[in-house]
Amino acid sequence: MTTQTDGTAIATARDLVKVYGQGPMAVRALDGVDVDLVRGELTAIMGPSGSGKSTLMHCLAGLDRPTSGAVVVDGQEISALSERRLTQLRRTRVGFVFQAYNLIPTLTALENITLPLDIARRPVDRAHLEHVVDTLGLRDRLTHKPAELSGGQQQRVACARALVARPAIVFADEPTGNLDSSSSAEVLGFLRRSVDELGQSVVMVTHDPTSAGYAHRVLFLADGRVVGELRDPTAERVLDALAGLRTAGRP
Amino acid sequence: MIRVALRGIRAHVVRFALSVLAVALGVAFVAGTFALRSMLSSTFSDIVATTTLGDAYVRGSHEAGGPSGADLSAGTQYNRVPLTLVDDLERVDGVAAAIPDLQGPVVLVGADGTAVQSSQAPSFAFGYDPRDRATHLVAGRAPRDGSEIGLESQTLRASGLALGDRTRVVVGGKIQPVTVVGELGVGAALAGATVVFLDPATAQAAFAPDGDVAHVAVNGDPGVTQDELVQRLAPVVHAADVDARVVTGDAERAQARAQIMSLLGFVTTFLLVFAAIALFVGAFIIANTFAMWVRQRMRELALLRAVGASPLQVFASIVLQAALVGVVGAALGLAGGLGLVVLLRTVLANLGMHLAGRIPVDGFTIVVSVLVGTAVSVVAAAIPARRAALVPPVEALRDEVTVPERSLHRRAVLGLVVLVVGIAGVLVAVRRPDAPRASSWLGAGAAGVLLGVLLVSPVVARSVLRVLGAPVVAWRPVGRLARGNVTRNPRRTANTAGALMIGMALVGAAAVIAATTQASTRAIVEHEATTDFILRVAPSATVPQQALADVRAVPGVRAADAFASGGVLVRVGSGTDARAAGSLAITGIDPAAVGRSIRTDVVAGDFPGALRAGEVAVQRSTAHDRDWSVGDRLTLVGTSGQVPATIGAVIDSPAFGVPLVVGQGVLDRLVPTAQQQVTTVFVTAEPGTDLTALRAGLTDAVRPYLVVSVLDSEQFVSQLADQVNRVLVILYALLGLSVVIAVLGIVNTLALSVIERTREIGLLRAVGLGRLQLGSTITVESVLTAVFGTAVGLVVGVALASTLPRLYADQGLRTLAVPWGSLGLMLVLAVVVGVLAAAWPAVRAARLPVLEAVSVE
Structure with a gap:
């Protein structure tokens, strides 16, 4: 199934297959996935455990290599890139927010935020940095070490780091998985605003319908395939869609 | 829990490999040191056993000075005994042979025209007596007069000479053209010593010109026990009215061995200090490894605690792992240490220093190595193990396991205290360098400073x-x-x-x-x-008397002042109420040398005057340590006699570097010329002499002696x-x-x-x-x-x-x-x-x- 949208694609996957293991033990984590992630949108990828949503994101982000199929990120085919080029891709065109352990404990919040720029040895765009920091409300936390920040603050620092280098696309892997609901709302609200106000493209893997409700579009995965899609979702509609999938999936 | 401990090691082999290696290196050093010591001691014991074969020995009855440097028997020396005893001894019933000890330094010229000498080992010449059980003829025949020599087998090979070859030796201070007529074996590895055999008359002229020798070895007839022999010899010695006594061969050998062991003791201690440092450093690594390992496995350990393991069991499992690391490391280290000694022996053998063939693996070495390795590992792991044992079980349930990083406060305080005490110790030593225990203060202080810095270092x-x-x-x-x-x-x-x-x-x-x-x-x-030029001699050799005479004859030489050294036993006071004050090194010089070739700081008295008057000059530090001052009476006891001497001057002269300085004449009465060692000669030129020409002349004069070189300052x-x-x-x-x-x-x-x-x-x-x-x-x-x-x-x-x-x-x-x-x-x-x-x-x-x-x- 191919998804169709109005906007141009920032990242696409075509007939993406990922097999772990060999022979009778082989597991098809992705089984012919075609997706187009729209530029300037917040896309949520949902699905039950083992549906392949994380694998899809890792392949799209250049963290994992697909067994077959093509991945294009920001106009570049990445499935056959060398490790060196993949590192460059991650350094310059991709931002990450992980579920936990997002920050380098020895660096201050500010140093963590500018880490991708430091790694790439690119100059820091001061105005942009100030804007991101203020938007995330981190101004008075910049000199703190991660250990001195709350979980929500840590995830906000991680978001700032993902955004400050102006990547083509930000991948967020269960960004609120470890947070309480109010911190989650802050982080998700910020991710949505970064799309609406800064024109950032964001892809988020989640299993939480409330989180998915912040997205422009939700893709549903099951057994390594895209099995559904929802535009302008709310938490209720996501729940309904999930319930529908569950019924449909039943033999 | 034992299974958990073993699985833990198996799962992290790499993690423990470096700890094992660290233990192995430290233990290798320990094992190598002990094995080297055993090898050296068996080499030198063999030398004693194969060279000291007499049934009885007649030697001086009182101690006389320490090692003179030009004698194989380093250690206690006795007054010398007259050669005239030999005939009396041979007439005793049951005596097969009485063989005087005729030995001294020699320079052998090899086939390539240079002196035969390996590394630092000395060269000796012996008078060859066919009745001596220590040596046997391998090939050729015994030397008959001063124009013939025999060579020990290894020396013969090292020299490149063959039987019948003509060469030269420097013996008794003179150059002698000789023919090699015999090869002799002594049945022991001689640790690289160069050994030349002379006919007894030549040896006597060279090494006992005054008719005195260090001892006389006596071989008994078959069936005569050592004790019987001693009983029969004693009256003869007594009747001869000489200052001598008779001991059994076994007693003599035991004493020789004991002296060697005490010398080797220094070497062993020296090496063990470095082994200890290596092990101490290794302990750091083990402690660090286990500390990190415990940190990483907090959750697993907490889980063990949650399912019912007691703190003691957790502690024991970690200590068990440490013990395993220690035992394996020690075993590897033991093998490595022995391998090292084998390697060292091969290298030394290639350099001409042959040591005993056996690599002794005695139980002592094995037990000490394994114990040391295991103990170091267990002690090093004990602190992290204790911390692991005290993990609260609830940690297992936590999401993020955090190890409470103990505050450095206690360590900082302890470290500062140790550091301050250490510095205080050093200051005590520095403030009062003359205090009797200044060195101990410094040593303890330095150890404190190092330990304190180690403790404080995490803080800084x-x-x-x-x-x-x-x-x-x-x-x-x-x-x-x-x-x-x-x-x-x-x-x-x-x-x-x-x-x-x-x-x-x-x-x-x-x-x-x-x-x-x-x-x-x-x-x-x-x-x-x-001085203008300095003559120096190769290690463990001495400047021949004839070379000195030749140098003095070079035109333009105003004086050649030799520094002759030996050892004497010192008694404070004179006559019967004199107290022994130990063995001291002594140097003899020509009194005229003072002011001519050497300028010495005099603390008290008149230095050249004292030398001329036959008095003794004492170094400031020696005088201070022993509380001696100008005017005190000493009795100096050398191997050939004793001399009462008043302290005539206290000097401060690191150039002499020995506690006692006397005129050459006094030294000659204490130590026979053949036993004195001359390592340095100061040569002063006549005013206005062309130094370049003089140097050429000096170089020509000493060239035949091979071991002497001419240096400017x-x-x-x-x-x-x-x-x-x-x-x-x-x-x-x-x-x-x-x-x-x-x-x-x-x-x-x-x-x-x-x-x-x-x-x-x-x-x-x-x-x-x-x-x-x-x-x-x-x-x-x-x-x-x-x-x-x-x-x-x-x-x-x-x-x-x-x-x-x-x-x-x-x-x-x-x-x-x-x-x-x-x-x-x-x-x-x-x-x-x-x-x-x-x-x-x-x-x-x-x-x-x-x-x-x-x-x-």
Whole structure:
């Protein structure tokens, strides 16, 4: 199934297959996935455990290599890139927010935020940095070490780091998985605003319908395939869609 | 729990491998030291057993001076006995032969025209008596007169000569053309000594011109026991009214062996000090390994506790692992140490120094090695094991296991106290360098300072590393990340660097001592020697009397002043109420030499006057230690006689370097000329002589003697400096081992912290850190750690060594010199060491798959 949208694609996957293991033990984590992630949108990828949503994101982000199929990120085919080029891709065109352990404990919040720029040895765009920091409300936390920040603050620092280098696309892997609901709302609200106000493209893997409700579009995965899609979702509609999938999936 | 402990080791073989290696290196040193000692002692015991074969010995009845340097029997000496006894002894019933000991220094000219000599081993000539059981003829025949010699088998091979060849020997101070007529065997490895046999008459003329010998060996007839022989000989000796007594062959051999053992004891102690340092450094690594291992496995240990393991069981499981590491490491180390000794023996044999063939693996060596290895491991692991045992079970249920990092407060306080006490000890020594226990104060103080610095180092690590890391921070992002990593856990960084700190403190101290010794030597020679040329002799040889005469005959030579040395036993007072005051080295010079070729600082009395009057001059430090002053009466007891001597002067002269100085005439009455050792001769030119021509003349004069060289004072200083450098090289080689172990420690810590930081590394790689950047980060961490350890160690070592000139001015350490160049080189070396140590952990880290790393639990 191919998804169709109005906007141009920032990242696409075509007939993406990922097999772990060999022979009778082989597991098809992705089984012919075609997706187009729209530029300037917040896309949520949902699905039950083992549906392949994380694998899809890792392949799209250049963290994992697909067994077959093509991945294009920001106009570049990445499935056959060398490790060196993949590192460059991650350094310059991709931002990450992980579920936990997002920050380098020895660096201050500010140093963590500018880490991708430091790694790439690119100059820091001061105005942009100030804007991101203020938007995330981190101004008075910049000199703190991660250990001195709350979980929500840590995830906000991680978001700032993902955004400050102006990547083509930000991948967020269960960004609120470890947070309480109010911190989650802050982080998700910020991710949505970064799309609406800064024109950032964001892809988020989640299993939480409330989180998915912040997205422009939700893709549903099951057994390594895209099995559904929802535009302008709310938490209720996501729940309904999930319930529908569950019924449909039943033999 | 035992199974858990064993599985734990099996699952992390690599993690323990470096600890095992560290133990193995330390134990190898210990085992090697003991094995070397056994090998040396069996070599020298063999020499005693095969050369001291008499059934009874007649020797002097009272002790007379220490080693004179030109005698095989280093150790206690007795007054000499007259050769006239030999005939009386041979007439005794049951005596097969009475053989006087006729031995002395010799120079043998080999086939290539140079002196036959291997490494530092001495050359001896013996009078050959066919009745002597120690030697047997292998080929040819015995030497019959002064124009013939026999050579010991190994010496014959080393010399390149063959039976029938003509060559020269320098014996009894004269050059002698000779023919090699016989090969003789002594049935023992002689440790490289060059051994020449002469006919008895020639040997007697050369080594016993005054008719006295060190002892007479007596062989009994078959069936006569040693005790019977002694009983029969004693009345004869008594009747001869000489100052001599008879002992059994067994007693003589036992004494000889005991003397060798006590000499080897020094060597063993010296080596064991370095082995202890290596093990101490190794213990650091083991402690660090287990500390990190416990940290990483907090959750697993908490789980064990939650399912019912007692703290004692957890503790025991970790200690068991440590013991296993220790036993395996000790076993490897034992094998390695013995291998090292085998290698050393092969190398020495190739250099011409043959040692006994057996590599003794005695139970003692094995037990000590295994015990030391295991004990060090267990003790080192005990502290982390205790911490592991006290993990609350609830930790297992927590999501993020955090190890409460114990405050450094207690350690800081303890460290400061030890440091302050140590500094106080050093200050006590420096303030009162003449106090009787100044050296002990300094030693204890230095140990305290080193230990205190080790304890305090985690506290200061952050600030020191901030400074050291400042230059690399500009290298973004590598510098900042690396500095963050080394300051993140200052305790671990400091412990890792601690191993290097110890080694480098000793290296720094050794470098300062060497430089100071050289600078002091230069200053002493410049201050005291007013001579134009200096004659020096090869190690363990002596300047032949005839060479001295030849030199004096060179036109333009105003004087050639020889410094002859020997050993005497000193008694305070005179006559029967004299008290023994031990054995002291003594030098004899021509009184006219004072002011002519040597300028000596006189503290009290009249130095040249004392020498002319037959009195003795005493060094200031000796006078101070023994509370002697001008006018005190001493009795000097040498091997050939005793001389009452009043202290006529107290001098302060590191150039003499011996406690007692007398006129040459006095020395000749104490020690026979053949037993005196002359290592240095000061040659003064007539005013207005062309020195270049004089030098050529001197060189021509000494050339036939092979072992004598002509130096100007500049060369003399650099030759002395070379000797210091040679010792320094040995020290560096021994300290090198602890540096190698310290490097292993850095590798270990880095490898473990890479494992510990897997997830962080994954994250860094995910956000775009390249492999090279990651590798560079780890390399910079390593270099910072190594430079930190080296810098602190060198500062401590240099500071401590700088106090030595205040304490040991009397021993000639007067001019403090700090070799900044060498110290800088050590810092460069630290950088190299850091880069090397980082290689493997960096490659490992760079190879981590990004995705797995970032999602690792």
